[in-house]
Amino acid sequence: MSPTRILTGLGGHGVAAVFDTGKDGPTVLFRAELDGLPIEERNDIAWSSLTNGKSHVCGHDGHMTMLLALGRMISRQPVACGRVILMFQPAEEDGSGAKAVVADPAYQEIQADWAFAIHILPGRPFGHVSTCAGLINCASLGLKIKLGGKTAHAADPEDGISPAQAVAELIPALDALGQGGSLDANFRLVTITHVKIGEPSFGVAPGEAEIFATLRTTGDEGMEHLETMARTLAVTAAE
Numbered sequence: 429m430s431p432t433r434i435l436t437g438l439g440g441h442g443v444a445a446v447f448d449t450g451k452d453g454p455t456v457l458f459r460a461e462l463d464g465l466p467i468e469e470r471n472d473i474a475w476s477s478l479t480n481g482k483s484h485v486c487g488h489d490g491h492m493t494m495l496l497a498l499g500r501m502i503s504r505q506p507v508a509c510g511r512v513i514l515m516f517q518p519a520e521e522d523g524s525g526a527k528a529v530v531a532d533p534a535y536q537e538i539q540a541d542w543a544f545a546i547h548i549l550p551g552r553p554f555g556h557v558s559t560c561a562g563l564i565n566c567a568s569l570g571l572k573i574k575l576g577g578k579t580a581h582a583a584d585p586e587d588g589i590s591p592a593q594a595v596a597e598l599i600p601a602l603d604a605l606g607q608g609g610s611l612d613a614n615f616r617l618v619t620i621t622h623v624k625i626g627e628p629s630f631g632v633a634p635g636e637a638e639i640f641a642t643l644r645t646t647g648d649e650g651m652e653h654l655e656t657m658a659r660t661l662a663v664t665a666a667e
């Protein structure tokens with residue numbers, strides 16, 4: 429059995445292969461991500477990235493290979509009823525791809541009754557699959573805080589507005605919002621991933637700063653709450 433249809437350009441770069449048996453039954457979707465990361469891969473494994481400065485270090489190349497293998501199995505041993513969709517989803521890393529695919533009008537034709545995905549996990553023995561009841565991965569949100577002030581000569585810092593003090597306050601305050609712990613409804617984790625103040629010089633008092641933080645919760649409600657608290661902290665520190 430070959431795919432009865434192949435949809436391309438779904439939500440950007442998404443590709444969906446549709447195996448339609450023409451018989452009544454559920455639509456079951458299996459999904460793999462397509463995207464890589466702007467990270468240079470430094471190793472000499474056979475499947476190492478060939479593109480300078482970019483690689484599949486989150487394992488999405490492995491996920492695509494698994495999904496293609498499932499396609500090969502279905503072509504050799506067709507399913508009895510309903511439809512199977514192999515969904516290659518773009519832009520997983522920044523969270524925008526799934527939303528864009530689902531919002532694409534073409535997706536309405538392949539809406540799934542069931543959707544399945546897996547993610548590789550380093551450290552598991554070869555050939556093993558792990559799962560558990562309930563939640564496995566957290567919701568995550570990237571928060572970018574940009575603080576704007578005014579640069580000044582380092583000899584006259586009082587002529588400028590430096591964001592350094594606000595950054596110094598924000599780092600422990602953001603950290604304190606979410607300390608992790610067990611994965612229950614109250615789980616909150618804030619990880620500061622990047623901080624920059626001014627430029628690397630000795631002559632200029634900084635006029636701008638940025639902080640990147642990743643927020644993690646076990647549900648959407650908790651995320652809304654955590655995001656609001658983080659935003660409030662940023663606004664208060666900037667005043």
Ligand SMILES: [Zn+2]
Pocket residue numbers: 461486487488520547
């Ligand atoms: Zn990933």
